[in-house]
Amino acid sequence: MQSCYYIEQMFANVNSTGIAGGSVPSPFFIKGSCYDNHSVLPVIDALAPFFPYGGMQKGTLIEVLSSIVGNGACTLAISLLAAASSQGAWCAVAGLTDLGLLATCELGVDLNRMVMVSPPTSPPAPASPFPSAEFWQAIATLLKGIDIVLLNLSLQDTYLQRYIHTIQRLAAIARKYNSICIVLVSGMGTSLQGQAARSIGASVIMEVVSSKWLGPSGGFGRLHSRVALVESTGRGAAAHPARRTLYLPGSDGKVATAG
């Protein structure tokens, strides 16, 4: 595939020069050791039980799934950035053109350390759901300098199947450069249909199983908080499944443990 070709080219350049594309001043790409397996970036307290080391392990791929669009997976994915961002880590959100920045700020993400990447499109033309080759190349570049890259791939499972190998190459880049790649797959369908999403090979897979909004009733109240059941599984130390009920978000806009 063409997108894989670009990733391979990126690999070739990196291996030969140590620099992305061979065009970037080298002093900026002096990275730490990628074999420091237990170095983690922090997550908020409510999400710490889902990670074996209490935080997101550097150099890994994390996946956030949901069967339908709109049940809180996006909130969950953004909240993974909050603690690390507030402590100085840089974050990039790719493919989420319509990200609500106020909610992002409420979740605790420092907007001064977050960039959003999306293919430039003219307003009347809707963005294509299928990532272009340039988009994949941009993600690979970001993984070399940004601590956490959140990639929105809300595609149907049959389409997602095409990109599994590309995502796995991105995971290799993240491993090499000690960064974290979070893949958001929202609206993948039922569990049986989500086989492709689960076969990406993520270290930790978090899934919003169900959710319910609390608050509004017949014109009274407001959207107060959402209670969501979140499950996680993964590989290695994260293989032991975890299940928590979270406010996603709570009334203050932050993610917290429910009950």
Next chain:
Amino acid sequence: MEIGMERTLVIITPALLYAGDLDYRSLAPMQVCNALAAVGPSFREVNIGIYSSTIWREPRYFGGEESFAAAAKQAVEDATRDNGVGTTAGVADGMVAALLAACMAVGNGTIVVPQGETPDFLAPLPVHILTGCALHPDILGIDTFGDLARLPEKDVLNRFGRNILYCRQIATGKQGKLTPTIYDSIMKWLAVCLQDGKEPFSAKEHDPGIASRPDGVASKRHGIPNRWSEPPSQQDGQACIAIYDVYRSMGYGSVSMGKLHGGRYPAERAEQIAWTPKEMSSHVPGWHEPGQISLGKTENAVDAGKKNLQLDTSHVAPPAGYVNGQGRSGIGFIGKPEVWLDCAANAGPPSSMDMPEVWSGYLPGPSPVVLYRNPTPVAVRDRKGERVRVYSNGEVSGEPYLLVIGRNAQVWISSWAGPWVFEGRWWERNAYGSHRCHSTGACSTHSTGNHAAKSAGHRSQGKYGMQGIQSTRTQNAYSALRQARIQVVTVSGIGYLLLEEGGYWYMEATYD
């Protein structure tokens, strides 16, 4: 009026600017933006602790620029629970002069520079504030802005280059835009002046060590290292270079950053701003954008700081005649629009979670995570299948029951809340006409002749081909002054924020 020389209000909150508590720094800016939104619609966050607003017509509403500045200052103090360091406000022509005025108003003051008097205001100030180490007054005899302004423009260009020419344009009141380098220089100077509580221009003596490290102020006050004022780290450099690489490969508009500012609903309170290489100058030491005006000929502000270059803080009193007094406590007519939402009065028992709350003037949180740039037209119907309308008194014509998205997608609404009515404020520039065009998959075609109206700034409406509802063109621009929003939850548990404008509904956001 010259571009960049608009009347500008700047609010500085040193308590926030130099706060060491990271949690406080991450949350307080939003509270400040909320507070400022109640005062004016154009407030922007320049940096954490520094807020600016281009003054449009607001002072007429508040009774003058001084009152407007005082109201904004009071709102910030209330939001930050100012601990005594002192929030200041400055009003002047252009951003640079307003920022300097706010810096000089340290001590809970407000300085208002009358329109057209900015050169006189700047004249006695040391030119080091903007130029850093670029000019050497001992050698050249150029001490103040006034000295610089008196030099012939042609000679300045030939002798000192474009950078100092830009400073001269500021000194003469022809330019007022704030560049990253000038901002860094002013902030460094402010940090020096604030150390030990000394006011700007009155610090006769200063510690060169602290002068070279703005974070010394924060460390000294709080005992906590302040990473925000530290020189850019290698991590910042790596990130910015990666972003720059993406910017080069994908083009302008592909990379953006978020910015909070004033407003009453999510779409108004934050926006995406296209990332440009200018951002590099604040995060990457030594970076100079090709063609960018940089004030230091050989070194920028960060490099200057590393070499312990001292900034001159010789005493210069604020010019006489400018307002420099205590902020007023009066908020003005719209300062605190507190209205109780009395649920009991609306014939329906509120649940325990729906206790009456103070109507803050904003859409209540939590905010939607997905906010559509181009809201999708939808149709909202009641149980009888009729369109739901929001009347001017905030009542709905019927209970929302069915949400029609696009041509065929219909979802049932299980619960809803609202409406929140937002009356347009008369000083808002965009209030007199919306460019939104109601055309969807449910809209077979645009009404004929609408594009002329659209280009004229009026709303253009389509018709619901599927629904068989013929919409009428709304030529009355004043109808755009009122919007209403409701929150709905569908039977599948998804929350949406719907916007009603001129009788038409749009899906504005999803609570994903």
